[in-house]
Amino acid sequence: KQEVTQIPAALSVPEGENLVLNCSFTDSAIYNLQWFRQDPGKGLTSLLLIQSSQREQTSGRLNASLDKSSGRSTLYIAASQPGDSATYLCAVSGRDKIIFGKGTRLHILP
Amino acid sequence: NAGVTQTPKFQVLKTGQSMTLQCAQDMNHEYMSWYRQDPGMGLRLIHYSVGAGITDQGEVPNGYNVSRSTTEDFPLRLLSAAPSQTSVYFCASSGAGVGEQFFGPGTRLTVL
Numbered sequence: 001k002q003e004v005t006q007i008p009a010a011l012s013v014p015e016g017e018n019l020v021l022n023c024s025f026t027d028s029a030i031y032n033l034q035w036f037r038q039d040p041g042k043g044l045t046s047l048l049l050i051q052s053s054q055r056e057q058t059s060g061r062l063n064a065s066l067d068k069s070s071g072r073s074t075l076y077i078a079a080s081q082p083g084d085s086a087t088y089l090c091a092v093s094g095r096d097k098i099i100f101g102k103g104t105r106l107h108i109l110p
Numbered sequence: 111n112a113g114v115t116q117t118p119k120f121q122v123l124k125t126g127q128s129m130t131l132q133c134a135q136d137m138n139h140e141y142m143s144w145y146r147q148d149p150g151m152g153l154r155l156i157h158y159s160v161g162a163g164i165t166d167q168g169e170v171p172n173g174y175n176v177s178r179s180t181t182e183d184f185p186l187r188l189l190s191a192a193p194s195q196t197s198v199y200f201c202a203s204s205g206a207g208v209g210e211q212f213f214g215p216g217t218r219l220t221v222l
Contacts, residue, residue: 043200044200
């Protein structure tokens with residue numbers, strides 16, 4: 001059974017710092033991995049999708065990597081801003097099902 | 111395109127009442143799914159569908175029914191609501207199997 005873990009559960013960093021969020025999964029037979037952002041009381045916004053054959057994806061200040069063999073993905077946020085404060089979720093897709101981690105709650109201090 | 115839409119946004123039910131949460135997408139996506147989100151539990155998959163006429167259970171299917179008569183719509187039915195079903199419910203869709211997921215805005219359900 002696939003299990004997805006995100007560490008840390010919460011993180012506070014000063015504005016301007018680069019930071020890394022971690023996601024690990026137990027079954028390496030995945031189709032893709034997706035990172036989402038969720039603001040309080042809102043839905044999920046897709047940030048990056050990495051197919052199983054890819055190693056990384058980039059969008060603006062965000063870079064996500066995938067290492068299937070070790071069951072890990074990281075989301076790198078460069079030059080963090082207060083507007084980046086949100087909960088970040090990773091989701092791992094198998095053949096038919098998507099399993100989510102519980103998220104990392106990020107707070108960027110002005 | 112409207113993307114994924116969900117109605118209603120908020121709902122309060124009494125224990126034992128039934129209701130249907132609506133989900134629709136206009137992207138011609140084959141894959142649709144329902145999640146519930148609870149504090150400390152993250153998002154958990156309730157039911158999913160890989161195409162019209164095909165549905166299957168996720169992690170937490172008990173107390174919920176689904177059907178998929180069209181590509182566009184994937185309603186979630188609560189036959190006899192229980193307080194344990196108080197949650198925020200999200201519908202999602204994707205093309206090409208479990209590709210990039212697009213989420214609806216959610217329905218906040220309270221069962222008294």
